[in-house]
Amino acid sequence: MFQSSRSSSGAMLILMALIMAFSIITAAALAISINNINIKTLSERSRSLVKELDMVESKFEETLNARIINPEFSSEEAIYKTFKEVVENFSKIELTHGIFFNATNPEYNETLASLTFDVVIVQKNTKISGKVTVTIT
Amino acid sequence: MFNDTERNNYAQIHVIDAITAVSIIVLVLIFIQTLPQTQSVINPNTNNQLKILADDALRILDSQKSSEEPTLTKLEYYLYNHVIYNITSHDLTNYLNNSLPAAISVSYNLWYYNVSCDNASNATVLWFPKHKPRSPYGTVVRSHRIVLVNNRVYDVILEVWSL
Numbered sequence: 179m180f181q182s183s184r185s186s187s188g189a190m191l192i193l194m195a196l197i198m199a200f201s202i203i204t205a206a207a208l209a210i211s212i213n214n215i216n217i218k219t220l221s222e223r224s225r226s227l228v229k230e231l232d233m234v235e236s237k238f239e240e241t242l243n244a245r246i247i248n249p250e251f252s253s254e255e256a257i258y259k260t261f262k263e264v265v266e267n268f269s270k271i272e273l274t275h276g277i278f279f280n281a282t283n284p285e286y287n288e289t290l291a292s293l294t295f296d297v298v299i300v301q302k303n304t305k306i307s308g309k310v311t312v313t314i315t
Numbered sequence: 316m317f318n319d320t321e322r323n324n325y326a327q328i329h330v331i332d333a334i335t336a337v338s339i340i341v342l343v344l345i346f347i348q349t350l351p352q353t354q355s356v357i358n359p360n361t362n363n364q365l366k367i368l369a370d371d372a373l374r375i376l377d378s379q380k381s382s383e384e385p386t387l388t389k390l391e392y393y394l395y396n397h398v399i400y401n402i403t404s405h406d407l408t409n410y411l412n413n414s415l416p417a418a419i420s421v422s423y424n425l426w427y428y429n430v431s432c433d434n435a436s437n438a439t440v441l442w443f444p445k446h447k448p449r450s451p452y453g454t455v456v457r458s459h460r461i462v463l464v465n466n467r468v469y470d471v472i473l474e475v476w477s478l
Binding site: 187188189191192194195196198199202203206217220221223224225229233234237240241244245264267268270271274275 | 328329331332333335336337339340342343344346347360362363364366367370374428430431457459460461462463466468470
């Protein structure tokens with residue numbers, strides 16, 4: 179009886195030590211990964227294509243609006259031609275920064291005075307694509 | 316029930332258990348102490364920070380309205396003045412000097428690229444410094460902002476590096 183109690187007491191002590199050891203290792207690993215979040219976020223932010231897409235979208239809209247004067251009197255063909263020119267300009271610029279940019283399938287909605295198109299931005303292994311709608315005023 | 320020898324044996328086993336447990340904890344603590352030392356080698360990359368600062372500098376300049384010409388942003392106004400009149404505003408250079416950290420030596424060149432220009436050799440124009448670009452050192456970080464001036468598309472390029 180006494181011998182069994184002593185053995186289990188020793189085993190419990192070892193078990194406690196092991197649990198404590200694993201807890202400390204886990205806590206340390208978590209602390210290190212939390213500590214590295216700032217570094218990883220900074221790195222991701224500096225290379226993020228989201229900001230690039232945001233800038234290209236707003237500037238694309240601005241350029242289209244500046245070049246399409248009186249959209250209600252412009253033919254769809256003229257709007258698409260302007261769209262193509264702006265895409266060429268923007269592709270050229272983005273290419274100088276190692277970024278592939280393309281916008282395709284423009285669809286002009288006369289009622290809403292908006293132009294919807296597919297956009298794709300690629301840099302190294304990162305790719306962002308989606309549909310973009312710009313208002314033609 | 317137990318004689319003295321048996322009791323001594325159990326006590327010894329108990330002591331060995333305790334020593335083993337303490338050893339495991341001490342080893343874990345030593346292991347933890349060595350971990351942060353290996354991780355602390357990874358510092359935030361200076362170039363990443365410079366890229367963010369350069370991006371922010373151009374973005375803010377392109378989001379604030381110019382006091383001289385409220386229909387244009389500050390960046391559009393400065394670019395307009397340089398493209399049309401070849402004037403480099405001191406406000407622009409002061410702004411860029413203040414936007415980039417003074418604690419570490421940071422240098423920069425400011426260019427703009429006229430996408431509509433047919434002649435490739437004249438398409439990229441040095442904006443600041445006025446006459447000759449500064450010689451870059453080490454890794455150069457490039458930030459850019461597309462700007463529309465007089466219906467023409469320009470790309471303002473800010474090259475930054477730390478000395």
